[in-house]
Amino acid sequence: AEEVGGGDKEVVREYFNNTGFQRWKKIYGETDDVNRVQLDIRIGHAKTVENAILMLTDEGSLKGVSVCDAGCGTGSLAIPLAKEGAVVTATDISAAMVAEAEKQAREELLTGQDELSPTVVMPKFEVKDLESLDGKYDTVVCLDVLIHYPQSKADGMIAHLASLADNRLILSFAPKTFYYDLLKRVGELFPGPSKATRAYLHAEADVERALRKVGWKIRKKGLITTQFYFSRLIEAVPA
Numbered sequence: 001a002e003e004v005g006g007g008d009k010e011v012v013r014e015y016f017n018n019t020g021f022q023r024w025k026k027i028y029g030e031t032d033d034v035n036r037v038q039l040d041i042r043i044g045h046a047k048t049v050e051n052a053i054l055m056l057t058d059e060g061s062l063k064g065v066s067v068c069d070a071g072c073g074t075g076s077l078a079i080p081l082a083k084e085g086a087v088v089t090a091t092d093i094s095a096a097m098v099a100e101a102e103k104q105a106r107e108e109l110l111t112g113q114d115e116l117s118p119t120v121v122m123p124k125f126e127v128k129d130l131e132s133l134d135g136k137y138d139t140v141v142c143l144d145v146l147i148h149y150p151q152s153k154a155d156g157m158i159a160h161l162a163s164l165a166d167n168r169l170i171l172s173f174a175p176k177t178f179y180y181d182l183l184k185r186v187g188e189l190f191p192g193p194s195k196a197t198r199a200y201l202h203a204e205a206d207v208e209r210a211l212r213k214v215g216w217k218i219r220k221k222g223l224i225t226t227q228f229y230f231s232r233l234i235e236a237v238p239a
């Protein structure tokens with residue numbers, strides 16, 4: 001099997017088809033059976049999605065713009081992008097995630113008559129890992145997925161995603177700051193039953209260097225923090 005950092009890609013796939021699927025579906029959902037930490041992460045993640053949409057719509061309407069949402073999870077970003085008129089391809093390594101995203105997209109995008117509004121294109125959902133993505137898109141987005149890649153693998157992943165994008169790459173990752181590092185270490189001292197697979201943090205300078213190597217530069221950035229959620233959001237463009 002191919003390696004994803006210290007672990008194995010199979011481990012990540014298995015996690016997001018089972019325990020991880022249940023855990024993240026709940027966090028990304030709307031039900032109130034979440035604990036305080038999960039609720040905090042839900043709020044932080046929603047802000048990341050909101051900020052990513054602001055970055056995406058800043059340059060003008062998304063109508064007819066092709067967007068690849070790599071590692072789409074339950075469709076938190078893919079579905080609102082479709083509502084904005086974007087032509088979305090949404091993929092994830094986990095079949096459970098893709099099935100859930102498809103279900104939510106039908107619920108949110110189809111009317112009672114099983115019809116789409118004329119300005120909406122149903123996203124194309126596919127079970128696919130990032131490495132096997134191909135094609136060309138105006139924009140590629142990859143939110144909160146880099147956490148599964150150590151920096152050594154992240155470089156190649158960033159280069160690959162940039163190669164699929166004509167104009168923009170939007171990425172979010174857990175920033176390697178002292179405080180968050182500390183928090184992670186504290187977390188590792190108390191592994192709970194549904195502890196996530198190993199998490200990797202990234203220094204902004206490392207991500208920037210990986211982009212520069214393939215001729216891209218950071219144009220905009222944002223930082224989303226709540227008590228337990230930290231995410232650096234960047235928009236990169238060809239330099």
Ligand code: SAM
Nearest residue numbers: 016071072073076092093094129130143144145
């Ligand atoms: N991007 C989504 C969002 O922000 O709502 C989901 C984020 S979730 C924390 C991480 C997602 O990345 C999971 O759905 C997982 O299955 C997916 N993932 C992890 N490794 C992947 C890989 N190598 N290729 C594709 N997807 C992957």
